[in-house]
Amino acid sequence: MQHRVSYGETDTMGVLYYAEYLHIFERGRNAFIRAFGISYKDVEARGLYLPVREARCRYRAPARYDDLLQLAVFASDWRRASMIFQYRLYNEDQSLLLAEGFTQHACVDGSGKPVAVPAWFRECFAIPCPVASGPGR
Amino acid sequence: MQHRVSYGETDTMGVLYYAEYLHIFERGRNAFIRAFGISYKDVEARGLYLPVREARCRYRAPARYDDLLQLAVFASDWRRASMIFQYRLYNEDQSLLLAEGFTQHACVDGSGKPVAVPAWFRECFAIPCPVASGPGR
Amino acid sequence: MQHRVSYGETDTMGVLYYAEYLHIFERGRNAFIRAFGISYKDVEARGLYLPVREARCRYRAPARYDDLLQLAVFASDWRRASMIFQYRLYNEDQSLLLAEGFTQHACVDGSGKPVAVPAWFRECFAIPCPVASGPGR
Amino acid sequence: MQHRVSYGETDTMGVLYYAEYLHIFERGRNAFIRAFGISYKDVEARGLYLPVREARCRYRAPARYDDLLQLAVFASDWRRASMIFQYRLYNEDQSLLLAEGFTQHACVDGSGKPVAVPAWFRECFAIPCPVASGPGR
Numbered sequence: 377m378q379h380r381v382s383y384g385e386t387d388t389m390g391v392l393y394y395a396e397y398l399h400i401f402e403r404g405r406n407a408f409i410r411a412f413g414i415s416y417k418d419v420e421a422r423g424l425y426l427p428v429r430e431a432r433c434r435y436r437a438p439a440r441y442d443d444l445l446q447l448a449v450f451a452s453d454w455r456r457a458s459m460i461f462q463y464r465l466y467n468e469d470q471s472l473l474l475a476e477g478f479t480q481h482a483c484v485d486g487s488g489k490p491v492a493v494p495a496w497f498r499e500c501f502a503i504p505c506p507v508a509s510g511p512g513r
Numbered sequence: 514m515q516h517r518v519s520y521g522e523t524d525t526m527g528v529l530y531y532a533e534y535l536h537i538f539e540r541g542r543n544a545f546i547r548a549f550g551i552s553y554k555d556v557e558a559r560g561l562y563l564p565v566r567e568a569r570c571r572y573r574a575p576a577r578y579d580d581l582l583q584l585a586v587f588a589s590d591w592r593r594a595s596m597i598f599q600y601r602l603y604n605e606d607q608s609l610l611l612a613e614g615f616t617q618h619a620c621v622d623g624s625g626k627p628v629a630v631p632a633w634f635r636e637c638f639a640i641p642c643p644v645a646s647g648p649g650r
Numbered sequence: 651m652q653h654r655v656s657y658g659e660t661d662t663m664g665v666l667y668y669a670e671y672l673h674i675f676e677r678g679r680n681a682f683i684r685a686f687g688i689s690y691k692d693v694e695a696r697g698l699y700l701p702v703r704e705a706r707c708r709y710r711a712p713a714r715y716d717d718l719l720q721l722a723v724f725a726s727d728w729r730r731a732s733m734i735f736q737y738r739l740y741n742e743d744q745s746l747l748l749a750e751g752f753t754q755h756a757c758v759d760g761s762g763k764p765v766a767v768p769a770w771f772r773e774c775f776a777i778p779c780p781v782a783s784g785p786g787r
Numbered sequence: 788m789q790h791r792v793s794y795g796e797t798d799t800m801g802v803l804y805y806a807e808y809l810h811i812f813e814r815g816r817n818a819f820i821r822a823f824g825i826s827y828k829d830v831e832a833r834g835l836y837l838p839v840r841e842a843r844c845r846y847r848a849p850a851r852y853d854d855l856l857q858l859a860v861f862a863s864d865w866r867r868a869s870m871i872f873q874y875r876l877y878n879e880d881q882s883l884l885l886a887e888g889f890t891q892h893a894c895v896d897g898s899g900k901p902v903a904v905p906a907w908f909r910e911c912f913a914i915p916c917p918v919a920s921g922p923g924r
Binding site: 517519520521535536539540543552553554578579 | 791793794795809810813814817826827828852853
Binding site for chain 3: 535536568575
């Protein structure tokens with residue numbers, strides 16, 4: 377997924393504000409799921425919700441207004457009732473890793489009760505990831 | 514209502530980003546309603562919703578990181594199924610008008626159908642406004 | 651310009667939050683300027699800044715999570731030291747106008763002093779707009 | 788520090804969006820620094836900048852629109868050229884821990900070069916923390 381840094385995402389230091397990375401990560405995991413033929417909206421329509429239990433981001437180099445960023449997303453750490461999305465954010469030509477992070481998601485039903493990861497959801501990701509990846513992984 | 518400008522609300526120009534004023538206006542109208550003894554959450558719990566139909570803001574002078582802003586809010590233009598909140602945003606000592614704007618709200622029920630402004634809601638604002646006001650109005 | 655509504659842009663009512671339209675408008679005018687072969691970052695690098703003096707948005711129909719929106723942008727109302735960008739936001743197939751608005755911009759130099767709109771900037775937009783447009787204009 | 792959850796901070800799930808916690812953490816560390824008689828703006832004016840190197844948040848229970856949150860902030864892990872702010876976010880009566888996290892900050896000068904934590908900055912925090920704390924620490 378590509379993301380163009382807007383003015384509204386930057387701060388007085390002239391760089392992408394640290395909370396905005398989590399918005400970009402959300403856009404990335406939505407695009408990642410959509411690349412497998414299902415949208416997260418469909419996932420919720422089937423009664424599966426994935427609230428974030430933990431988020432972490434390591435900021436390695438700043439991004440600035442108008443920069444075009446490249447985001448690579450991976451699904452990992454499948455457990456009984458949780459899973460992880462990992463993120464790597466690169467500059468335009470993918471020569472520089474700007475940030476990396478992950479979000480851990482619980483699997484819950486519409487009432488918020490933990491449920492096992494459904495087979496249909498996990499199987500969505502069984503085929504190799506079709507989205508762009510960065511170097512040096 | 515007072516509002517301290519955070520880093521995340523500023524942009525590369527070093528000033529409060531123009532969309533953030535609408536967030537501050539929302540905080541202001543919530544505080545304004547609460548000053549009359551009811552919260553907007555209670556308003557919704559009674560089945561009345563006030564979606565924004567129009568928003569307008571005129572930016573007169575920039576606000577910067579760490580500035581303490583003063584917001585004055587007024588209810589006006591009561592019509593059959595809509596009303597307006599007006600906003601004036603001042604610097605800390607209220608010597609300078611930074612921005613002014615308004616939001617027009619429809620009155621709708623839980624299904625989105627327009628409803629007349631209920632008497633109980635309008636009467637909330639019948640007493641003089643207890644919140645701070647700026648000079649030169 | 652297309653824009654996919656993210657989770658973080660929605661609110662408790664389940665719709666795109668009203669301040670987020672101004673972020674989308676900013677993305678739209680940046681994409682609009684870029685479509686003419688120059689980025690707003692380049693504009694600033696040449697010493698021309700376009701702070702927002704007024705913003706207005708009329709909300710006609712809600713947008714929801716995961717909706718793909720279509721934004722049309724126009725430059726208009728060129729005055730000596732200001733100009734206007736107009737916006738029309740449509741649903742995915744452009745059958746429904748969701749919102750319309752404008753932002754008025756002052757032309758200032760690096761020190762914030764008003765300057766006349768430079769010929770090179772206005773001439774950028776002399777050719778017909780290459781970006782998508784909606785019906786019924 | 789107290790924080791009232793606004794509509795604009797919530798999402799379609801009806802809860803405080805996960806990136807907003809980092810905005811609240813920023814407000815909290817600014818209020819924390821200010822409680823020691825100096826603002827982060829003053830810190831920058833003295834030539835010391837504290838960009839975020841890593842952020843982490845663990846989400847334990849959701850916060851909803853209009854909730855009044857209590858945030859406790861601590862400075863810790865002082866190293867040669869970095870330090871950590873820790874955060875604990877509670878519900879209004881501090882009976883429930885909603886989230887906890889930390890941000891690690893580099894100490895750099897105006898050109899972005901790492902510098903040792905100045906004595907004057909560290910000494911700001913030498914006196915016991917004057918801000919509110921939660922139970923169970």
